Amino acid sequence: MGRRKRNSKKLSGVTQKICESKISEKLNSDEKGETGQQEESFSALEKAIDVYQRVSLPLVHSMYDRSPDGSDEEEDAVVLNFCPRFVFVSNLCLICMERSEEACESCGMVSYCTIKHKKQGWPKHRDLCKVLTEVCTNGGGLSFLPDLTADDYRVYRLKLIEIAERRLERLLEPWEKEILLYPRVCCSCRYFSKALRYCPACGIELFCENHDGKHEEWCRDFQVFRRVLFMQHRNGNVDPEIPDTFQDNPLHLPDNFDLLMAQLYSRSTYYCNMDCYTYCSLSHISTIPLTTLYSMQISCQDWETIDTFVVHVIGAEFQFECINLHMWEKFFLHLLPNLKHLRLMFIGPELRLPAVPLDLLTAVKICSACKSLDRRVNVSFHPGKFYHNFCRTKQFIKPNLVCLFNPGLYRETGFEGRDTWPETIREFCKIKVPVCVTSYTKHEIPREIIRIKSIIDVETILEPERNPFASIKPDRNFVSDDAAPLIYKNYYLAIIRGKS
Missing domain, CATH: 3.40.50.150 (Vaccinia Virus protein VP39)
Incomplete structure (x- = not known):
């Protein structure tokens, strides 16, 4: 290059x-x-x-x-x-790490930038998708996150990992754990929705319609974070x-x-x-x-x-x-x-x-x-x-x-x-x-x-x-x-x- x-x-x-x-x-x-x-x-x-x-x-x-x-x-x-492992980010494509506003229709927790990449990623996401849909979406598991204290929120995410592993009868891969450790929620109020907006500058942090998407203190650092993940994914x-x-x-x-x-x-x-x-x-x-x-x-x-x-x-x-x-x-x-x-x-x-x-x-x-x-x-x-x-x-x-x-x-x-x-x-x-x-x-x-x-x-x-x-x-x-x-x-x- x-x-x-x-x-x-x-x-x-x-x-x-x-x-x-x-x-x-x-x-x-x-x-x-x-x-x-x-x-x-x-x-x-x-x-x-x-x-x-x-x-x-x-x-x-x-x-x-x-x-x-x-x-x-x-x-x-x-x-x-x-060797660096794959790192999951909720609004970056599971295949290429490009920004994506399209969340999985079923679980709403992972993203794909194209239909092609969705088909390509489906085999490794399918089993977990079913569990995520049952536990987090249909069961309303993420609906009350805004009401939790910071400590309770951390404990609850770890509990979700335990539940998912029991349902799957296997341990989650590190990137799969990150789906629940850093879920697709508004970074200001933890509101869960499939229609969240990402920050146009860093492309990482997500916001609901009630928040303006400003996070000046950390935005530049998230820009670095996203660039590092993208280049690491491409180049090892x-x-x-x-x-x-x-x-x-x-x-x-x-x-x-x-x-x-x-x-x-x-x-x-x-x-x-x-x-x-x-x-x-x-x-x-x-x-x-x-x-x-x-x-x-x-x-x-x-x-x-x-x-x-x-x-x-x-x-x-x-x-x-x-x-x-x-x-x-x-x-x-x-x-x-x-x-x-x-x-x-x-x-x-x-x-x-x-x-x-x-x-x-x-x-x-x-x-x-x-x-x-x-x-x-x-x-x-x-x-x-x-x-x-x-x-x-x-x-x-x-x-x-x-x-x-x-x-x-x-x-x-x-x-x-x-x-x-x-x-x-x-x-x-x-x-x-x-x-x-x-x-x-x-x-x-x-x-x-x-x-x-x-x-x-x-x-x-x-x-x-x-x-x-x-x-x-x-x-x-x-x-x-x-x-x-x-x-x-x-x-x-x-x-x-x-x-x-």
Whole structure:
């Protein structure tokens, strides 16, 4: 697919003000050697392009310059990619993900853009359609949704899934569950009708005749969501080209993902051509190492000169924190020239490793330049372990930073229905090192910190704030959809440390 060039654009609104403020701070600094960084920041600001400006761009293909014999990479490293599954959206065609105003005549819960696609999709929808019609339409199961509280509405949708599975005598596929988790109802009042109107801008949110279809706060994010789903459905996984820039001096991260990417891709047209889906995917696989690096720079005074850095990731799950391990080399070893050894330790009771030899699973791709300087990334997995138990084993090495990514500390029904967090919280606070905690939404992070402070006394290094290196790839929110219909990985961030 051809690429079209894009003129450089400035950031707009709040994003630009944040970047300009950051640059202004740098201009006022008297530290030696900052003049060159100031000029780079101004140049990057001019070139920075956010995800909203990329929605209409066609798919861009990676321009990796790989050596034919692969000599620049670890020969025995394993790259694991998870194929994206089909995601259901009530007013997008079940076959092609195009917008459709025509709902199924029987259940009214799914959409097809053409008669042809309806016939094509009928075989996999037929059995469920009958159940949906009986439970949701004929039985009036969706007629009283407007009267439910937000919590009752969530419980009721889960009950509908249970009923459907009993009627079908099988478990629903993930996309089938989404028909009931995110039903075809008015997003303002939950009114169910086959004749709802969709927002002309995002094409996702639905409205009844009593509501005007305005949802400015989330509309642009839903536009990104729809574009990502469409391109994912058409193209499967994308493999973003990772910025591969070596810094002569330690790079202090700007408070903005777009600005950082513009800076790191400064000599590449790939950044300007990058489409919405690829850019979201880039941020999604970058958010774990970048959030860690950002937390390191905020909380560790010697981050510029330290040569060995140990990170503990608590409550790790393989598909979320433990893939794309090569990203750590690009964002730590390449941006921090004094760092020689990065050690990553992933611990968690829900950490399940794939059936791959462990020595291959822990091998991280290292470039020839890092190899020649004996720089390395060491990874160890500690599956099936609670952190408070791991700390008492011989494998324990004191960390410089502890990370909990979207942990849900405030929930008292955790692993296997038990509340195991109090012991773990006491343990990571007892070590007295910085602890980075993130959440999917703005509303969760205060609850996370309140939970920690209810158990042990801590100092706050960073008050909860919007994480500049959160994933910009949106996903739907079921847990607190009344407050935020979309969620983002590592959306909010706080840093604390146990007191002595």
